[in-house]
Amino acid sequence: MPQKLVLASTSPFRKTLLEKIHLPFLTAKPNVDETPLNGETAIQLVERLAIAKAQAICPAYADALVIGSDQVCVNNGEILGKPGDFENGFKQLKAASGKRITFYTGLALINTKTGNIQSLVEPYVVQFRVLSDTMINHYLEKEQPYNCAGSFKSEGYGIALFESFEGKDPNSLVGLPLISLITMLENEGVAVI
Template identity: 75%
Template structure:
C-alpha cells in the first residue's frame, strides 16, 4: 500500500503548488522555531528548518512521506524574512530596487516508515527593476505581500517588479521546488506520473 503524502505547511502558496501535481495529500502545521542559529548561513538555515518542519509532525503519521520546506530571501548578504506590515515591506522593496536578490528554498522529504530524510537547497535569483517610491507603494497597496519573504508575490502582481528571473524551477521562487520534489518522491517509490 502506498504511503500517505503530507505537506508540513499551512501556506496556501505551497498547497497550490503541490496541487499542480494531482496528488492526494494532507496538510499539517508544524510547530518550529524559525529563528536562525548564531553564525548560520541562509543555506544552512533553510535546510535545517525544512527538515525540522517535516520532523515536527512525524509523530502524527506512522507511515507517510512528509514534505518540509522553508525559504529565505538574501539581499546583499542580509537575510530578509516576511515583512509583516507595509512599512517593513516598503523598506525591503526599496532596498531591493535595482538589486540581484537570491531566494534559497530548503526542501526535505521524510519517510516515516524508514526514518530517512532527503534534503536540498535550491537557489533562485531575481533581478529587480529600479523602483520608484510610487511604484513600491502602488504594489504594496495592491498586493499586500506581508506574509511573503522579500515582500512580493512572483505568482501575482509582483512580476511587475522584476527585470529578469534565473533558476532551475520557477516554483521554488514561490516556495516549493516541484522538479526536485518529484525526483525525491520517485526515489521513495512514489511516482508522480504513475
C-alpha cells in the same frame, strides 16, 4: 499511492503548488522555532528548518512521506524574512530596487516508515527593476504581500517588479521546488507521472 503524503505547512502558496502534481495529500501545521542560529548561513538555515518542519509532523504519521520547506531572501548578505507590514515591505523593496536578490528554498522529504531523509537547498535569483517610491507604494497597497519573504508575490501582481529570473524551477521562488520534490518522491517509489 500506499503511503500518505503530508505537507508540513499551512501556506496556501505551497498547497497550491503541490496540487500541480495531482497526488492526494494532507496538510499539517508544524510548530517550529524559525529563529536563525548564531553564525548560521541562509543555506544552512532553510535546510535545517525544512527538515525540522517535516520532523515536527512525523510523530503523527507512522507510514507517510512528509514534506518540509522553508525559504529566505538574501540581499547583500542580509537574510530577509516576511515583512509583516507596509513599513517593512517598503524597506525591503526599496533595498531590492535595481538589484539581483537570491532566494534560498530548503526542501526535505522524510519517509516516516524507513526514517530516510532527503534534503536540499535550491537557489533562485531575481533581478529587480529600478523601483520608484510611487511604484513600491502602489504595489504594496494593491497586493499587500506582507506574509511573503522579500515582500512580493511573483505569481501575482509582483511580476511587474522584475526584469528577469534565473534558476532551475520557478516554483522555488513561490516556496516549493516541485522538480526536485518529484525526484525525491520517485526515490521513495512514488510515480508522479
